[in-house]
Amino acid sequence: MTTDRTPKIMALTTHSIFFDAYETGSDTLTTQKKIWALAQYCQSSDDFVDIVPANNNLTLYLKEPAQLAGWLPRLLDQWHELKASDFNSRHHKLATRYGGEYGPDIAHVAKHHNLSVDEVAQMHSSAKYHVLFLGFKPGFAYLDGLNPQLFTPRHAEPRLSVPKGSVAIGGEQTGIYPESSPGGWQIIGHTDFRLFDINAASPCAIEPGDTLEFVIQEVLK
Amino acid sequence: MITIIKPGMQMSIQDQGRTGSRHLGIGHSGCIDPYAQIITNRLVGNDDNNPVIEITLGLAEIQFDNDYYIALHGTDMKATVNGNAVEPGWSFYIKKGDVLKLNAARHGFRSYLAIGGDWHLPDPILNSYSTDISAGFGGLTGQALQAGDSFEVTPKYNTKVGLGAMLPPKSTQIRIHAGPHAALLPKDTIVNFINHSWHVSPNSNRMGTRLLSDECDIRHTVSLPSMAVAPGCIQLPPNGEPIVLLNDAQTTGGYPLLGTVIEADLRHFAQLKPGDFLHFKFVTLKEAHAAQEKLTAHLNQLAIALNYINK
Numbered sequence: 001m002t003t004d005r006t007p008k009i010m011a012l013t014t015h016s017i018f019f020d021a022y023e024t025g026s027d028t029l030t031t032q033k034k035i036w037a038l039a040q041y042c043q044s045s046d047d048f049v050d051i052v053p054a055n056n057n058l059t060l061y062l063k064e065p066a067q068l069a070g071w072l073p074r075l076l077d078q079w080h081e082l083k084a085s086d087f088n089s090r091h092h093k094l095a096t097r098y099g100g101e102y103g104p105d106i107a108h109v110a111k112h113h114n115l116s117v118d119e120v121a122q123m124h125s126s127a128k129y130h131v132l133f134l135g136f137k138p139g140f141a142y143l144d145g146l147n148p149q150l151f152t153p154r155h156a157e158p159r160l161s162v163p164k165g166s167v168a169i170g171g172e173q174t175g176i177y178p179e180s181s182p183g184g185w186q187i188i189g190h191t192d193f194r195l196f197d198i199n200a201a202s203p204c205a206i207e208p209g210d211t212l213e214f215v216i217q218e219v220l221k
Numbered sequence: 222m223i224t225i226i227k228p229g230m231q232m233s234i235q236d237q238g239r240t241g242s243r244h245l246g247i248g249h250s251g252c253i254d255p256y257a258q259i260i261t262n263r264l265v266g267n268d269d270n271n272p273v274i275e276i277t278l279g280l281a282e283i284q285f286d287n288d289y290y291i292a293l294h295g296t297d298m299k300a301t302v303n304g305n306a307v308e309p310g311w312s313f314y315i316k317k318g319d320v321l322k323l324n325a326a327r328h329g330f331r332s333y334l335a336i337g338g339d340w341h342l343p344d345p346i347l348n349s350y351s352t353d354i355s356a357g358f359g360g361l362t363g364q365a366l367q368a369g370d371s372f373e374v375t376p377k378y379n380t381k382v383g384l385g386a387m388l389p390p391k392s393t394q395i396r397i398h399a400g401p402h403a404a405l406l407p408k409d410t411i412v413n414f415i416n417h418s419w420h421v422s423p424n425s426n427r428m429g430t431r432l433l434s435d436e437c438d439i440r441h442t443v444s445l446p447s448m449a450v451a452p453g454c455i456q457l458p459p460n461g462e463p464i465v466l467l468n469d470a471q472t473t474g475g476y477p478l479l480g481t482v483i484e485a486d487l488r489h490f491a492q493l494k495p496g497d498f499l500h501f502k503f504v505t506l507k508e509a510h511a512a513q514e515k516l517t518a519h520l521n522q523l524a525i526a527l528n529y530i531n532k
Binding site for chain 1: 240241242243244245246247248346347353356357358398400401446447448449451453471472473474481483484506509510513
């Protein structure tokens with residue numbers, strides 16, 4: 001851990017910086033916690049328009065190109081000073097109804113893994129998930145922490161409309177549909193937790209680095 | 222009242238877009254050519270960031286239920302009002318009941334309509350009136366404008382009318398910054414990308430301009446951890462057909478980048494239509510900065526001239 005390789009850092013444009021800590025030696029989640037801590041540090045400056053974490057990397061969009069030269073060395077210095085534990089996250093509990101009309105694919109997921117519907121709900125709700133980053137659609141969170149025993153291939157034919165709030169598994173990932181949209185993931189449940197409301201003052205209830213858990217409200221057969 | 226009679230291929234309300242929410246997955250939206258938007262607004266006495274209507278291809282009709290100063294800019298769509306030709310790049314007076322008719326663009330792809338006055342739209346979302354068509358919010362209804370859509374604009378006549386201004390020149394040579402993935406892609410990928418001309422695929426839209434080449438094969442199998450992407454990023458999917466991301470692009474992506482279009486040249490993508498050819502050239506940060514300064518100077522000169530004329 002102490003022999004971490006130095007992240008790569010480069011100017012993408014006159015006003016944006018790509019900071020890449022992928023494969024710097026630590027495990028993905030430890031590196032990601034440092035990415036969140038670095039993002040939090042940069043948020044305390046007034047120099048940025050946008051600060052966007054993704055998978056073990058961070059892209060920073062500056063207000064003024066003149067600020068670029070100063071930030072290149074500063075980000076690296078800061079990286080070496082920061083610890084994964086410097087990041088403080090919020091935790092969310094998402095009451096979830098599994099199965100029945102709320103999770104039309106849960107029986108398929110259970111059968112695929114030779115589990116019962118109850119076991120799928122138990123396994124899915126007993127993990128603590130980290131919001132690695134958001135993307136793809138507004139409010140869509142990429143979650144780390146799905147039990148490998150629940151990895152399930154996507155549908156060959158995506159559904160034309162998956163209801164807002166659907167909790168689903170797609171390959172090695174689990175996620176929540178922030179809005180109704182087409183989608184190919186296996187739908188195992190539904191939460192009324194409002195992930196995303198464009199008319200709210202802060203439209204997104206969860207942010208990169210938050211943790212969340214699914215709490216069983218009921219399991220329907 | 223402004224009423225859309227025919228929206229044509231696509232028409233949407235846009236300003237300079239949203240910033241500050243990319244980490245939540247919320248994209249930029251906004252006019253693909255922000256310079257056309259600013260200049261057109263200035264010709265009718267609006268603030269620079271006032272919304273305009275971005276019109277793609279043309280074949281559209283808009284009715285005005287009041288007297289307004291309006292201006293059209295961008296590509297020439299052979300517009301008429303009551304049968305009289307309207308020149309792009311000039312402000313003019315349109316009377317109550319008049320219908321602005323747009324023909325099809327032939328040498329470009331988009332034009333921008335500014336209407337002088339206060340636009341009465343639903344409250345801005347994250348400080349912008351721009352329509353995010355893929356996410357379904359902003360603008361008038363969260364969608365591209367449809368036939369029958371209408372909204373109120375309280376006219377203002379706080380400028381002289383009959384003013385003209387040029388846009389910065391067009392180009393099909395696109396200047397780009399080097400990207401982070403050159404060493405990961407197969408040998409010669411970047412050289413081949415730069416040394417060939419590309420043409421615009423019909424599958425292009427406000428999310429991205431997709432590029433095709435009959436001669437250049439730069440397919441690959443490189444897969445990467447997701448990173449943030451933004452307008453200007455040139456993604457290379459495994460099929461070897463690059464995508465220049467534009468204003469409605471998503472905020473993260475996992476394809477390798479060939480490079481990033483310099484900010485000053487992003488506006489050219491507003492006018493590239495399916496079949497058009499373009500090619501790319503690497504520049505230094507210093508050259509990119511100089512290109513940006515040139516555009517800023519263009520806007521500054523216009524501000525000085527308008528200030529003098531309207532005095």
